[in-house]
């Protein structure tokens with residue numbers, strides 16, 4: 001097929017996406033990421049950011065970043081195993097290990113890079129991965145890259161997982177992997193039960209706490225702290241770009257496991273390391289999580305999220321079992337959810353519609369994310385505007401969901 005023919009095929013595929021309501025485009029945010037933003041030039045309530053604690057524009061993080069640029073420059077110049085291992089990477093890894101209560105930690109350039117690096121390092125042909133059906137795409141991609149057998153168990157269904165673990169006998173390794181907080185559903189994995197199963201069946205357990213880190217648990221250690229399961233997890237993966245307000249990701253585990261990942265995880269080995277100023281921002285972010293200010297932000301976030309979930313449920317929205325700051329609103333079809341999102345934007349509220357392939361067909365939803373920095377009055381106003389828009393569109397009610 002020549003280039004011209006290929007371009008025609010791409011063009012047709014884009015047209016097909018548009019026809020199905022699945023076409024995506026980026027919207028321009030001006031200035032800092034806050035609870036209100038300038039979107040395409042208009043003052044807008046931001047209801048789809050993972051900047052849960054508002055740290056992305058915190059003065060202490062900005063200051064750390066600026067100082068790091070002045071002292072260390074802008075780039076690391078190489079991968080960690082070449083010459084890109086700088087003081088701030090080392091310091092941050094020690095801080096993350098202490099934060100998670102593990103022997104060691106290693107940084108990755110993003111959550112996506114972490115999952116597509118860690119999983120193929122741990123398992124390969126002849127091994128089996130047990131992965132929750134609603135795990136993030138980066139876990140699925142990591143599993144596919146690994147060439148291990150991928151067994152996807154029904155969402156959070158521990159009985160089904162137990163059955164699969166007892167049926168899938170292998171001489172190879174077994175890896176159980178789950179989101180801590182499910183990114184599109186806002187519910188939490190049954191971590192205590194997963195720990196019990198991993199012990200019973202001799203599997204490794206990896207938890208991706210992208211959305212729990214800094215946010216959940218009494219001291220912000222994440223979903224594992226909330227579930228009392230910190231010690232039972234073999235690989236704690238988390239990100240620095242959501243609750244912690246910066247960018248990047250980590251694995252925290254035993255010294256030997258981290259040593260193994262450093263030697264085997266290809267996304268770590270073959271990629272230029274994080275710019276020092278990026279690593280620098282995570283250090284005051286971890287300090288803040290441990291400070292009274294961090295505790296107050298977590299409390300405010302939980303309060304805001306609780307109020308918002310209650311208001312939506314009272315308005316007969318289906319919030320899909322969310323118990324966290326991620327609050328989905330079930331809609332159904334792609335075109336419906338995009339029209340809903342468009343109408344909210346016309347009223348100054350920015351919340352993205354989530355469509356396939358991010359979620360299964362027929363289960364499109366608005367994914368509302370709450371921040372500690374949201375004003376209660378903004379959230380109350382938003383719930384009322386959402387109810388009015390949904391009534392206009394005829395898409396309200398808790399019985400819309402079949403079994404996707």
Ligand SMILES: Cc1ncc(COP(=O)(O)O)c(C=O)c1O
Pocket residue numbers: 110111112113115136138179183208210211239240241248249
């Ligand atoms: C559960 C989960 N894991 C991993 C990632 C990827 O993290 P990052 O954005 O740092 O690549 C995300 C991002 O949304 C996520 O929700």
